[in-house]
Amino acid sequence: MVTIKDVAKVAGVSIATVSRVIHDGHQVGEACRARVKKVIAELGYRPNSNARALVSKTTNTLGVVTPKLSMPFFGSLASGVEKGARENNYKLLMSNSLYETKSEQEAIDSLRDHNCQAIILHSEYSDEKTLLKLAKEIPGLVLINRYMPAIANRCVWLDNVAGARTATDYLINRGHKNFAVITSIYQNGDPGFRLQGIRESLKLAGLQLSEAAIEESTANMEGGEQAVQALLNKGIQFTALLAYNDLMAIGAIHALFAAGLRVPEDVSVIGFDDLIVSRACRPRLTTMHYPVEEMASYATKLAIQLSDTSIEPESRTHLFIPQLVERDSVADAPRS
Amino acid sequence: MVTIKDVAKVAGVSIATVSRVIHDGHQVGEACRARVKKVIAELGYRPNSNARALVSKTTNTLGVVTPKLSMPFFGSLASGVEKGARENNYKLLMSNSLYETKSEQEAIDSLRDHNCQAIILHSEYSDEKTLLKLAKEIPGLVLINRYMPAIANRCVWLDNVAGARTATDYLINRGHKNFAVITSIYQNGDPGFRLQGIRESLKLAGLQLSEAAIEESTANMEGGEQAVQALLNKGIQFTALLAYNDLMAIGAIHALFAAGLRVPEDVSVIGFDDLIVSRACRPRLTTMHYPVEEMASYATKLAIQLSDTSIEPESRTHLFIPQLVERDSVADAPRS
DNA sequence: TTGAAAGCGCTAACAC
DNA sequence: GTGTTAGCGCTTTCAA
Numbered sequence: 001m002v003t004i005k006d007v008a009k010v011a012g013v014s015i016a017t018v019s020r021v022i023h024d025g026h027q028v029g030e031a032c033r034a035r036v037k038k039v040i041a042e043l044g045y046r047p048n049s050n051a052r053a054l055v056s057k058t059t060n061t062l063g064v065v066t067p068k069l070s071m072p073f074f075g076s077l078a079s080g081v082e083k084g085a086r087e088n089n090y091k092l093l094m095s096n097s098l099y100e101t102k103s104e105q106e107a108i109d110s111l112r113d114h115n116c117q118a119i120i121l122h123s124e125y126s127d128e129k130t131l132l133k134l135a136k137e138i139p140g141l142v143l144i145n146r147y148m149p150a151i152a153n154r155c156v157w158l159d160n161v162a163g164a165r166t167a168t169d170y171l172i173n174r175g176h177k178n179f180a181v182i183t184s185i186y187q188n189g190d191p192g193f194r195l196q197g198i199r200e201s202l203k204l205a206g207l208q209l210s211e212a213a214i215e216e217s218t219a220n221m222e223g224g225e226q227a228v229q230a231l232l233n234k235g236i237q238f239t240a241l242l243a244y245n246d247l248m249a250i251g252a253i254h255a256l257f258a259a260g261l262r263v264p265e266d267v268s269v270i271g272f273d274d275l276i277v278s279r280a281c282r283p284r285l286t287t288m289h290y291p292v293e294e295m296a297s298y299a300t301k302l303a304i305q306l307s308d309t310s311i312e313p314e315s316r317t318h319l320f321i322p323q324l325v326e327r328d329s330v331a332d333a334p335r336s
Numbered sequence: 337m338v339t340i341k342d343v344a345k346v347a348g349v350s351i352a353t354v355s356r357v358i359h360d361g362h363q364v365g366e367a368c369r370a371r372v373k374k375v376i377a378e379l380g381y382r383p384n385s386n387a388r389a390l391v392s393k394t395t396n397t398l399g400v401v402t403p404k405l406s407m408p409f410f411g412s413l414a415s416g417v418e419k420g421a422r423e424n425n426y427k428l429l430m431s432n433s434l435y436e437t438k439s440e441q442e443a444i445d446s447l448r449d450h451n452c453q454a455i456i457l458h459s460e461y462s463d464e465k466t467l468l469k470l471a472k473e474i475p476g477l478v479l480i481n482r483y484m485p486a487i488a489n490r491c492v493w494l495d496n497v498a499g500a501r502t503a504t505d506y507l508i509n510r511g512h513k514n515f516a517v518i519t520s521i522y523q524n525g526d527p528g529f530r531l532q533g534i535r536e537s538l539k540l541a542g543l544q545l546s547e548a549a550i551e552e553s554t555a556n557m558e559g560g561e562q563a564v565q566a567l568l569n570k571g572i573q574f575t576a577l578l579a580y581n582d583l584m585a586i587g588a589i590h591a592l593f594a595a596g597l598r599v600p601e602d603v604s605v606i607g608f609d610d611l612i613v614s615r616a617c618r619p620r621l622t623t624m625h626y627p628v629e630e631m632a633s634y635a636t637k638l639a640i641q642l643s644d645t646s647i648e649p650e651s652r653t654h655l656f657i658p659q660l661v662e663r664d665s666v667a668d669a670p671r672s
Numbered sequence: 673t674t675g676a677a678a679g680c681g682c683t684a685a686c687a688c
Numbered sequence: 689g690t691g692t693t694a695g696c697g698c699t700t701t702c703a704a
Contacts (some may be wrong), residue, residue, distance in 0.1 A: 005698055006552045014675045019699060029673055049449045050395070051697035055680045069418055070629060072612065075411025082405055091446060096418050110427060113385045140366060144619045221615060257618065272531065279557060280586045280613040282593065291522045319594040339681055350691045355683060365689055387681035391696045675704080678695105688693075 002045045011039040062118040063093040063111035072275050080296025088304050101125050118303035124189050140307025144299045156299040156318040163288045163322035164197025167270050172205050175333035177238035182227035183244040184219040191244050224251025239333050246271035246278045264331035281329035295320050338381045347375040355374050375545045397453040399429040399447035408611050415631025437461050454639035458527050470597035476643025480635045492635040492654040499658035500533025502605050508541050512576035517579040518563035520555040558586025575669050582607035584613045600667035619664035
């Protein structure tokens with residue numbers, strides 16, 4: 001490993017001078033700078049970032065904590081963070097929380113040991129108190145996909161209620177009157193907000209949504225399938241189905257076809273998230289676009305900005321609005 | 337920030353003693369150890385990993401370089417690495433190469449600056465010379481999804497040829513005689529091997545595969561669609577279609593249905609990779625399972641092992657075999 | 673414009 | 689058992 005000393009020795013200068021030319025210091029003579037640069041190139045010298053971090057206390061390192069990278073949604077989130085990090089010349093430290101409060105905490109601690117200046121956290125289960133405490137301790141902490149009024153300027157989140165309302169209104173405008181909903185058994189966070197949006201829109205339109213027409217299951221394809229089967233078994237009549245997310249919507253489509261119903265001719269189905277799978281099913285899924293990757297890059301830049309405590313943080317909110325993506329799983333309500 | 341000095345002062349011992357109890361040193365008195373531990377807990381002391389890395393030259397940090405995290409395949413890869421890292425108590429540094437040789441190199445360099453001891457690299461475009469040089473310099477470097485005989489014991493790869501043969505043989509055994517193939521325009525790496533496997537099996541079975549029945553396109557859904565349209569436009573007759581990967585297979589299914597052909601009744605389609613999308617399409621895709629996540633964890637453990645140069649590396653090969661996953665997109669050849 | 677030197681937080685000899 | 693001390697590679701005063 002070639003160190004700053006080696007460079008200094010070969011170039012015949014002091015290590016201070018080498019350090020200066022690395023930092024583009026203008027207080028170095030032309031000839032000297034050129035010589036040092038040449039030696040650096042020849043030796044292939046690269047500053048040791050640990051040493052640098054130790055003395056300067058600035059690591060240019062950013063951490064992300066997400067539940068599980070193998071889920072496409074979080075892959076996109078990570079990708080957005082990576083983009084933001086790269087553009088700002090930051091390194092990216094990554095840790096999965098596996099949906100557990102304990103490993104989430106461990107993940108965060110480990111990032112702090114590394115002097116991460118900025119942290120992007122996707123937390124569903126940690127309670128507000130923990131998060132608030134964390135936010136106080138780490139200036140560069142940004143929450144993604146969660147909103148807490150007390151630290152509003154450090155939350156990058158999606159208006160799930162508005163998204164669900166857009167989806168519901170769209171179905172209403174297409175003439176649908178009989179709705180069913182499949183959602184997650186865990187109603188805290190996103191699922192709860194989306195259900196709320198659905199309820200609001202339906203109520204405003206004077207439409208009924210009986211509790212029996214709301215089926216809870218796991219938030220994946222299998223869950224979607226089971227939920228629809230349950231709905232069908234109960235004899236619920238519906239021409240429009242709102243799913244908590246794309247995966248459930250796709251499971252629903254499978255179950256619907258299996259039951260001899262056509263999508264969208266008999267039943268219109270709408271998803272939420274706009275994952276890549278939504279273009280894989282047939283019919284292609286109409287859904288609400290969740291701009292995760294964009295939000296993640298945004299959150300990254302925000303976190304980096306906030307980590308510089310010399311800058312007064314703006315007290316603004318960072319809210320994104322999901323957009324409807326029309327594909328082929330929704331049609332006008334059939335004339336009955 | 338609380339340092340080892342603070343702990344020493346409060347506990348009334350020297351920093352060396354604190355360091356010893358941290359490292360579970362058995363050369364510390366019972367009472368003393370207990371007291372130090374108590375102080376550590378009270379103060380919430382956590383060792384600074386940069387300082388630690390600087391002096392001990394061991395960072396317990398592992399890096400991954402993949403093209404793009406938002407692609408489900410790489411998300412799974414990253415997830416597997418994360419698992420391996422977590423299990424070995426390593427931190428994970430992540431960098432996207434975006435399919436460019438230049439940023440791939442930058443990504444690797446940045447990992448080296450951080451004293452990563454182990455690196456998992458998914459490289460498609462770097463040439464062998466570069467890779468070989470890198471491997472020589474970094475003992476803990478492991479290549480995933482690429483095989484180079486010179487460093488066979490540091491490659492974790494998939495037998496694409498065998499996988500393609502399995503897929504092809506399966507179709508042959510189902511009575512198919514008229515084959516078509518859709519593959520990537522880039523034939524280096526995976527696509528080339530898979531095509532080779534197809535050719536081998538077909539030849540062995542005495543079946544023809546005209547060049548016209550092989551259509552190249554981009555390796556995604558759109559590409560799959562276009563390729564099938566091109567095949568159809570050319571008037572190619574086929575009852576079995578082998579796709580380079582799941583995404584192309586799904587695009588193919590869309591195009592087939594659009595053309596009034598049924599899958600699998602008229603045409604059987606088989607994919608490769610077994611991404612989550614393969615369960616999203618209808619019919620569900622029969623495909624070859626690529627155990628990325630498992631391979632990635634394996635590669636991670638291997639890299640960590642190799643990075644410890646005191647251990648003699650085994651000179652074995654790390655080859656994984658894809659398995660057939662039967663779902664609903666393949667049927668017996670129709671009687672003509 | 674350049675160099676000497678202090679010190680970031682920690683580990684690991686080496687003393688006692 | 690426990691303390692003292694010399695660095696790890698670097699940045700950053702402070703002098704010259």
